Amino acid sequence: MKFGKRLKKQVEESLPEWRDKFLAYKRLKRLVRLISGGNLSPRRATAEAAFVRVLDGEVERFNAFFLEQEEEFVIRQRELQEMVKKVAAGEEAWPSGAAEMRRVRKEIVDLHGEMVLLLNYSAINYTGLAKILKKYDKRTGRLLRLPFIEKALQQPFFATELISRLVHECEATMEAIFDTEREHTGTRMTPWMWIGFQNDARDAASILGFPLHFNQQISMAYLSSDHVTTGSRLGEVAEGVSDKADWNHEE
Amino acid sequence: MERLSTNRIYSSGVPVTVSLDESFPRIPNAQNALMERESRSGPLPNLQVNIAPICGQFHSSTGSVGPLCSPLAVRFSSVLNPEQYSNANPYNSQAQSTTSSSTLNYGSQYGGFEPSLSDFPRDVGPTWCPDPVDGMLGYSGDVPGGNNSIGVSEDLSKQSEWWTDFMNDDWKDIVDNSMSNENQQAGQSVQSSISVHQSATPQAVASQSGEPLAVAAPSPSAASNTAKARMRWTPELHERFVDAVNQLGGSEKATPKGVLKLMKADNLTIYHVKSHLQKYRTARYRPELSEGSSEKKVSSKEEIPSIDLKGNFDITEALRLQLELQKRLHEQLEIQRSLQLRIEEQGKCLQMMLEQHSIPVTDKVLDASTSAEGSKLSLDVPESSTVKEVSENCQNGLTKQTESGDS
Numbered sequence: 065m066k067f068g069k070r071l072k073k074q075v076e077e078s079l080p081e082w083r084d085k086f087l088a089y090k091r092l093k094r095l096v097r098l099i100s101g102g103n104l105s106p107r108r109a110t111a112e113a114a115f116v117r118v119l120d121g122e123v124e125r126f127n128a129f130f131l132e133q134e135e136e137f138v139i140r141q142r143e144l145q146e147m148v149k150k151v152a153a154g155e156e157a158w159p160s161g162a163a164e165m166r167r168v169r170k171e172i173v174d175l176h177g178e179m180v181l182l183l184n185y186s187a188i189n190y191t192g193l194a195k196i197l198k199k200y201d202k203r204t205g206r207l208l209r210l211p212f213i214e215k216a217l218q219q220p221f222f223a224t225e226l227i228s229r230l231v232h233e234c235e236a237t238m239e240a241i242f243d244t245e246r247e248h249t250g251t252r253m254t255p256w257m258w259i260g261f262q263n264d265a266r267d268a269a270s271i272l273g274f275p276l277h278f279n280q281q282i283s284m285a286y287l288s289s290d291h292v293t294t295g296s297r298l299g300e301v302a303e304g305v306s307d308k309a310d311w312n313h314e315e
Numbered sequence: 316m317e318r319l320s321t322n323r324i325y326s327s328g329v330p331v332t333v334s335l336d337e338s339f340p341r342i343p344n345a346q347n348a349l350m351e352r353e354s355r356s357g358p359l360p361n362l363q364v365n366i367a368p369i370c371g372q373f374h375s376s377t378g379s380v381g382p383l384c385s386p387l388a389v390r391f392s393s394v395l396n397p398e399q400y401s402n403a404n405p406y407n408s409q410a411q412s413t414t415s416s417s418t419l420n421y422g423s424q425y426g427g428f429e430p431s432l433s434d435f436p437r438d439v440g441p442t443w444c445p446d447p448v449d450g451m452l453g454y455s456g457d458v459p460g461g462n463n464s465i466g467v468s469e470d471l472s473k474q475s476e477w478w479t480d481f482m483n484d485d486w487k488d489i490v491d492n493s494m495s496n497e498n499q500q501a502g503q504s505v506q507s508s509i510s511v512h513q514s515a516t517p518q519a520v521a522s523q524s525g526e527p528l529a530v531a532a533p534s535p536s537a538a539s540n541t542a543k544a545r546m547r548w549t550p551e552l553h554e555r556f557v558d559a560v561n562q563l564g565g566s567e568k569a570t571p572k573g574v575l576k577l578m579k580a581d582n583l584t585i586y587h588v589k590s591h592l593q594k595y596r597t598a599r600y601r602p603e604l605s606e607g608s609s610e611k612k613v614s615s616k617e618e619i620p621s622i623d624l625k626g627n628f629d630i631t632e633a634l635r636l637q638l639e640l641q642k643r644l645h646e647q648l649e650i651q652r653s654l655q656l657r658i659e660e661q662g663k664c665l666q667m668m669l670e671q672h673s674i675p676v677t678d679k680v681l682d683a684s685t686s687a688e689g690s691k692l693s694l695d696v697p698e699s700s701t702v703k704e705v706s707e708n709c710q711n712g713l714t715k716q717t718e719s720g721d722s
Contacts, residue, residue: 127545135548135591139598142553166630173634173641180641183648190655210662217659224652226549231645238638282641 067195068093074188074285082185085129087122087192093199100203108204115200119193119212126189126221133182134227140175141230147171148237169241176234177282179227184285186224190216546587555580556591566596 068089075086095118099111151164193216197209216222548556559577563569571589578588 138548138553173638177641180645187648
């Protein structure tokens with residue numbers, strides 16, 4: 065799947081507030097085309113300056129959005145942990161205890177999901193930047209890519225360590241809270257079945273009784289990440305890198 | 316080709332049994348292709364390698380930049396005046412700067428991260444306002460006229476029409492989108508922000524200590540902007556915030572001023588506290604709302620503990636599965652990220668190596684060197700100690716990054 069298409073799909077599936085926060089990839093592509101088309105010096109310089117300006121603006125936007133979301137997640141995470149403590153300790157009489165438990169679980173899954181989506185947001189925008197810069201360099205013969213990407217790597221929107229940490233904390237909290245009750249299950253459903261089910265019933269909310277409002281996007285992000293770049297240079301590099309780097313450390 | 320390495324990671328990390336084979340009920344066609352792919356590539360999806368194919372082109376940011384660089388730093392209105400290029404030329408000297416100090420340089424390099432795009436009306440960068448559009452449209456309209464020295468050709472005027480159209484569509488869109496964003500975010504620090512950001516490492520360090528880290532370097536022409544610099548709220552900082560709020564009697568009673576005083580944190584302005592307090596209140600208010608209503612809803616559902624759907628699973632199971640999916644996505648993203656970082660590292664290493672041997676770093680050269688395992692260098696690079704050293708350093712750097720990045 066071409067990147068432009070993939071990005072478009074992600075944007076479509078994302079939460080409404082997020083839709084205009086992604087990279088303006090198409091616009092930038094058009095700019096690049098314009099640049100390489102016009103060969104007259106002032107025209108070209110104009111377009112190139114504009115290109116850089118747009119890029120800067122985009123990074124600015126990413127940072128703004130990312131930091132805002134991050135702040136919100138920090139707040140919500142803490143509130144959730146308070147709630148979890150209450151529910152775990154409270155052990156109120158059935159049914160309200162169970163209701164609380166249910167709500168807390170749902171909240172946790174929601175928060176976790178949104179955080180992961182933010183990470184995905186960061187990743188896809190970074191990728192888009194890298195790609196458009198490569199196109200630019202190719203068309204213009206300039207050397208914009210490397211320095212720009214280096215700076216991008218340091219931008220807040222790409223410094224996702226904090227969010228990652230929050231996600232891990234969330235997962236840890238979840239282990240605790242999901243294991244407290246022994247739930248009976250029918251046929252075990254696997255995640256792939258779950259995706260299939262979601263795609264069938266667009267509105268899982270109506271069946272489950274409450275909205276998991278971004279389950280679509282999570283599935284989307286997950287599935288779209290599964291494209292294999294066999295035969296491409298990138299695939300080779302990935303192989304090479306993963307061979308050299310000692311993955312065994314993971315164990 | 317099987318990516319064994321990644322499978323190893325997954326098998327150790329994900330506590331989920333994915334049994335594809337018989338346990339699948341009939342699933343609609345849309346999923347079949349998915350399933351096939353799944354079964355072909357093993358129990359778990361392949362490593363997402365959707366990173367831009369950037370391996371092929373590693374460009375040098377040093378050396379042969381020369382006259383190319385000036386347009387990059389050019390101010391918009393100065394395009395027509397070649398003399399003004401000189402003021403915008405920190406590029407060459409900056410190119411060698413280390414990453415940690417580079418953010419400021421970056422700002423001056425590209426003139427985009429600074430709030431003072433002086434020649435250009437308050438810009439499409441940090442603040443989106445209608446003026447730049449007009450300015451640009453006006454400008455682009457002027458260009459053909461202003462090019463008298465070069466000679467106005469038919470070709471040029473066609474291009475300028477095309478350009479004007481482009482500007483009309485795209486810049487207006489950009490402005491419109493950002494305007495609506497800006498309106499929604501009124502009063503937040505987004506509006507006049509900024510410019511230069513500090514690099515990630517100092518942030519990570521400071522965040523551990525709970526000190527507020529403003530994500531902005533003071534820029535000379537924007538004294539007011541430092542007041543609205545973007546703040547990075549860490550859990551530690553937030554904890555201090557909550558303590559202060561509780562001391563003042565709760566989120567409703569606490570005032571931004573009071574909280575600010577109690578927190579005694581540098582770099583924290585009242586705007587930061589105000590907006591954060593607002594968010595905090597919202598976050599606490601909504602759960603209280605839904606608490607009341609959802610209890611009623613849920614209690615009626617207690618009679619139907621499991622909903623009879625495909626395979627007869629209940630709500631908790633659904634949540635659990637959703638969670639699993641999210642976890643996996645998270646893992647993939649982490650791997651992707653560390654891979655991206657490593658690719659950049661490798662590019663830099665290669666660059667170093669090639670430069671050490673005074674090999675002009677061009678696209679062709681880099682393309683050739685980054686092919687496959689890197690052992691097939693089509694250049695005649697003599698095996699000298701320096702090369703080995705450099706590549707060893709790179710390897711160490713890469714390995715270290717693996718260890719730290721994938722924990």
